[in-house]
Amino acid sequence: MVKGNTMSGSTIGGFLIDLDGVLYTADAAIPGAQETIRFLVEEKIPFRCVSNSTRKSRASIATKLAALGFEIPESSIFSPPLAAVRYMDEAGKHRAFLLVTDDAGRDFAGICTDDGSTNVDYVIVGDAGDKVTYASMNHAFRCLMEGADLIALERDRYWMDKDGLSLSAGPFVAALETATGKTATVVGKPSKEFFGLALRNMGLFAENVVMIGDDILTDIGGAQGAGMRGALVRTGKFREEAVRAAPVIPAWIINSIADIRNIL
Amino acid sequence: MVKGNTMSGSTIGGFLIDLDGVLYTADAAIPGAQETIRFLVEEKIPFRCVSNSTRKSRASIATKLAALGFEIPESSIFSPPLAAVRYMDEAGKHRAFLLVTDDAGRDFAGICTDDGSTNVDYVIVGDAGDKVTYASMNHAFRCLMEGADLIALERDRYWMDKDGLSLSAGPFVAALETATGKTATVVGKPSKEFFGLALRNMGLFAENVVMIGDDILTDIGGAQGAGMRGALVRTGKFREEAVRAAPVIPAWIINSIADIRNIL
Numbered sequence: 113m114v115k116g117n118t119m120s121g122s123t124i125g126g127f128l129i130d131l132d133g134v135l136y137t138a139d140a141a142i143p144g145a146q147e148t149i150r151f152l153v154e155e156k157i158p159f160r161c162v163s164n165s166t167r168k169s170r171a172s173i174a175t176k177l178a179a180l181g182f183e184i185p186e187s188s189i190f191s192p193p194l195a196a197v198r199y200m201d202e203a204g205k206h207r208a209f210l211l212v213t214d215d216a217g218r219d220f221a222g223i224c225t226d227d228g229s230t231n232v233d234y235v236i237v238g239d240a241g242d243k244v245t246y247a248s249m250n251h252a253f254r255c256l257m258e259g260a261d262l263i264a265l266e267r268d269r270y271w272m273d274k275d276g277l278s279l280s281a282g283p284f285v286a287a288l289e290t291a292t293g294k295t296a297t298v299v300g301k302p303s304k305e306f307f308g309l310a311l312r313n314m315g316l317f318a319e320n321v322v323m324i325g326d327d328i329l330t331d332i333g334g335a336q337g338a339g340m341r342g343a344l345v346r347t348g349k350f351r352e353e354a355v356r357a358a359p360v361i362p363a364w365i366i367n368s369i370a371d372i373r374n375i376l
Numbered sequence: 377m378v379k380g381n382t383m384s385g386s387t388i389g390g391f392l393i394d395l396d397g398v399l400y401t402a403d404a405a406i407p408g409a410q411e412t413i414r415f416l417v418e419e420k421i422p423f424r425c426v427s428n429s430t431r432k433s434r435a436s437i438a439t440k441l442a443a444l445g446f447e448i449p450e451s452s453i454f455s456p457p458l459a460a461v462r463y464m465d466e467a468g469k470h471r472a473f474l475l476v477t478d479d480a481g482r483d484f485a486g487i488c489t490d491d492g493s494t495n496v497d498y499v500i501v502g503d504a505g506d507k508v509t510y511a512s513m514n515h516a517f518r519c520l521m522e523g524a525d526l527i528a529l530e531r532d533r534y535w536m537d538k539d540g541l542s543l544s545a546g547p548f549v550a551a552l553e554t555a556t557g558k559t560a561t562v563v564g565k566p567s568k569e570f571f572g573l574a575l576r577n578m579g580l581f582a583e584n585v586v587m588i589g590d591d592i593l594t595d596i597g598g599a600q601g602a603g604m605r606g607a608l609v610r611t612g613k614f615r616e617e618a619v620r621a622a623p624v625i626p627a628w629i630i631n632s633i634a635d636i637r638n639i640l
Binding site for chain 1 (some may be wrong): 385399504505506507508509510511513514517518521533534540541542543547548550551552553554
């Protein structure tokens, strides 16, 4: 069933797969990506999708994937809000001020968020889009000054929206760090805990899992730092210069996820 | 007329005076401050007010001062927008995207600001209050990515508003620096150029001028770095611990501006 690849070390038992840039870009599937997912399902090779997208809920991501022709259940999608909720569960603290989109807020069911108080355990910052205002940033700031800890769903600097480069969560996280002197805990990629959530869900050891991504640092560096091997695709945000400049060497570089069979 | 003070070095020929915390706090004049200003005017001892406030225009600051019983003309008030306009004049570049309050925007007459383009020379960030939105931050970001330089009117972290601590310009400047990799030029205190504007306007050398302020770093450190002597007041944001922790020793520490005669 699963073909062992002893040339590259341990047997490959499953995959973690980035979404944007690996399965699709903007609103189009990467050629061959749907067939690859179908192949993994048919061959019963386990995989989970790990995305740093924090604008959409898992349900919305699953809906988008279905519209693009991918049969991937919501339960296979791991995004930073899930990691944040897990983080809070482990700490036994559940009061938070969320600086995230309304859609991403749907992944925080069970978290106490709406009493408007500054007396919370965490301030959680994602790529919140128009939820960023002076008032929301100031409320986050006051929560932090009154003792809350800062959780960053991700701290990317920017991303390519349809109308141009757009700020992601990172700059606003930096603003709150500057204002308060606190340091954010990042729960999305490249944190080991985030990869660990998906690995445990598959029941596989890191050494038997390959991460497929288009970001040399967040995807490949993060995964290899967590004990997996990484396969960098030449789609999405892939840039030859970024690969040369990075202090990371991917186990594989492949043209696209359609070449996944070259790894197995 | 001007009493020379040879005990402390050079003759004192004039003063730079901080506003918030020195002449007033919140909406009340510091006891004795009005009389001190009246004394300086009567004795013909020149002074200029140097404020890092970037929410209000010079005209609005003058109006507030008048309401509090201070007879100080607008032309004696130096705030960071004036320094920013001077900075742009010297560079011969006048297209800017302003992330400032509407009131502060009044001090940017002659600066080309309203065509909505990202093709500008400067992004200018003050304590913009509700002008901070995702859209305005993203527009600032895009201007910077397309070649604009970043000017910070000030980069304080926060200030004490009536309803609690509130974010100042610094954190949003840091957000834009993080997003773009650019470094802001600060034109307000403690920049030497800012103090220099007020000194030149008085026609005095730095060594003959004393800066009176409540911030050990921005006011006293900045002024002493620019060649003046500093007198720290025990009003406003003065805190004994901050003085002990600071790498700056004020030439004088006085109870309030009412004690200015002890310096002369």
